[in-house]
Amino acid sequence: MDKNIAIEVKELSKRYRNTETLAINHLSLEVESGEIFGLLGPNGAGKTTIISVLCNFITATSGEVMINGINLKSDADNIKKIIGVVPQEIALFPNLTAYENLRFFGNMYGLKGNILKEKIIQLIKTFGLANKAHQKIHTYSGGMKRRMNLIAGILHSPEILFLDEPTVGIDVQSRAVIIEYLKKLNELGTTIVYTSHHMEEAEKFCTKIAIIDMGKIIIEGSPAGLLRKYSNCYNLEDVFLEITGRSLRD
């Protein structure tokens, strides 16, 4: 059976202005439709940079990106509609309420009226924020903000969802809700690209993993496959340390 490629990256490089090193270094990868693809790597490995290029927030120095067969460089407008992004930072207006934030972002996706309203109410309920919907975001706890940050990225039901450390700094309950929901989305057909420093979570959650360092993929495969390959390692964390070494990063 012919595989459906959601994301195809060829020889991608990114050098930030006024820097010497490549944040992405001739990187190639493929993500199949319906996959949960984990980008793992130490701090400064280039995960956020990769996601930023893939969703056309910054432009690559060289290389090619195709999303659902559409070239990112020449047809970014059509890609915008099918992707969703959950940034590493909380990207919400702190002085607007949850509802106001989501209404605004929904409008940005062209959603409006009752359809938008129902979608917002449904998502807010799912993530346990219903009774705080009309409070300003800056009064939220870290976990609540993370959940809101996620909702804002999936309001428009994207086909491909990029998540940059969606579960960083939150409690077990919030983490469980988020991972459960993402799994459900994935079952409904959403392709997910996700970064994390949480190896255990990635091991359970991802269907495929790429470990990157210094802008390059060191190794990729399914979690089970990687563990098989490094049979001396007990879990993914060991694999990670084995591959990327123990030195500290910027």
Place this chain on the structure above:
Amino acid sequence: MLKYLASTIKDFIILSRDKAGLAMLFLMPAALIIIMTLLQDSTFKALEEKKLPILVLNYDKDTFGINIVEGLKKSKFFKVTEQPDIGEQSENELKMQVAKGAFQIGVVIHKNATNVLRNNIKFNIVQLLPEKEDLIFGDEPLLLQNAAKIESYFDPITKNSFKQSITSALHEFSSAVEAKILFGIYSSLFRELLGMEIKNKANFTNLVEIESAYASINDEVIVVPNSVQHNVPAWTIFAMFFIVIPLAGNIIKERESGVSMRLRIMAGSNLPFILGKITTFFVVGLLQAATMLLIGVLILPLIGLPQLIVGDSYSALILLTASVALAAAGYGVVIGSIATSQEQSSIFGSISVVIFAAIGGIWVPVFIMSETMQLVSKFSPLNWALNGYYDVFLRNAGISEILYYVAMLMIFFLICICIAWYYNMSRKEN
């Protein structure tokens, strides 16, 4: 369109929750207007009442000379001192007084000025008549006499532009006196030859008023507004430009919080967001202006100050205010786009607005600045705005007369937007 509207609404909500920011935008200028107007009230009064000391030497002592001296005395603009005629020496004495700076202007009306004038008028009349009538005014044929009637001397430190306006004012004024004499000759001629009396004599004699000359002096050099007419528009403009700080802060906050990343990914272009912000702060600018002008009209009279007079042309006032609000919003956007941190933008924003205000004549009116500073002031958008308001308030200017300032402010706005656009594009490339 949906993006633009949603964006505008969002910025309105955010701004309306920023109580400190709103207080700065509305209470600060209100306080400044009241305080500065009170402080400067007496200074402006002194400025307004200051008359130019002028020394006049009248050798003529006939219709022309007497009329000129009377006219100058009647004018609110000059403080006339007459130099006694003690013969030849008098003129030298006058020149010395002026050179010394005791008087800013010295005017000498030459001996026989009236006679020369009469002679030349008669000569001109004779030229028009058939040859046999050339002795109509007497036994001897008339000759054109070439003599200056009036001469002026200036204090050496007087500015050139000022000299010119005074000279042309005097010239205009003396022409009016000439016209009066001309009328007198014609009317006696008519009476003699035709036995007719010319009507409306009164109208003609009243023509001689220094006011016309006075007005032209006003136009050229000095418009002296009172404290209210200066301070209300001045601090209104200042406050409108102070939206730079919340506006630029808003842009940077969004950029730093990652919201702008989300927005850029969603919308591609950030034009709708920028337009939304400009709209929001544009409306705030209009509200500020309306509030401040109302303070000038309603509140200031209550505390013993003159009422603000806003002129006749509301359309000009609205057009001008709208362009000031746009220029200020544009400036805020450009600072928000260039600055890399909140601190940077609020420091640079406030200092640059204060500098623009200082050179633009907000603190100290331009007309009492040195000539160099007057030139420098032309580079401040706040100065264009202030001049526009002066024109509307003090000269009853309509739309066509303030179009220059409106155009300058709009060009400033467009340049700001282009620069901001460039910076936003290059951020993506980094």
